[in-house]
Amino acid sequence: xxxxxxxxxxxxxxxxxxxxxxxxxxxxxxxxxxxxxxxxxxxxxxxxxxxxxxxxxxxxxxxxxxxxxxxxxxxxxxxxxxxxxxxxxxxxxxxxxxxxxxxxxxxxxxxxxxxxxxxxxxxxxxxxxxxxxxxxxxxxxxxxxxxxxx
Numbered sequence: 001x002x003x004x005x006x007x008x009x010x011x012x013x014x015x016x017x018x019x020x021x022x023x024x025x026x027x028x029x030x031x032x033x034x035x036x037x038x039x040x041x042x043x044x045x046x047x048x049x050x051x052x053x054x055x056x057x058x059x060x061x062x063x064x065x066x067x068x069x070x071x072x073x074x075x076x077x078x079x080x081x082x083x084x085x086x087x088x089x090x091x092x093x094x095x096x097x098x099x100x101x102x103x104x105x106x107x108x109x110x111x112x113x114x115x116x117x118x119x120x121x122x123x124x125x126x127x128x129x130x131x132x133x134x135x136x137x138x139x140x141x142x143x144x145x146x147x148x149x150x
Contacts, residue, residue, distance in 0.1 A: 042095075
């Protein structure tokens with residue numbers, strides 16, 4: 001073996017070890033707050049679900065109001081209803097995803113936190129897609145509701 005290749009190999013191994021150490025440290029830190037992250041997502045979705053439920057019940061009660069509304073305003077009410085339905089479907093999908101991430105309370109905390117973080121990491125892309133859908137529906141709702149109130 002060439003004398004110069006030994007220090008090069010040692011540096012490469014040291015770099016690999018350092019990279020593995022930093023990734024493991026980041027995972028451990030994220031694992032410490034995994035349950036808080038999950039709870040935050042869950043609370044956020046539950047709050048939005050309550051708002052959508054209120055809008056949905058208001059839409060059902062305001063059927064008479066929409067019947068006598070001008071045609072363009074009636075279209076906005078239809079858009080609101082469609083956006084509420086779409087958003088509710090996305091919320092249900094997000095809640096099912098959160099439920100699949102949730103770790104049983106019987107598991108020892110040394111296992112539960114890393115497992116939950118691992119599940120969160122595995123679901124990140126799906127969560128991002130669903131959250132983007134929800135934001136899109138929320139924006140559509142906002143525009144339609146603003147146009148109705150104008």
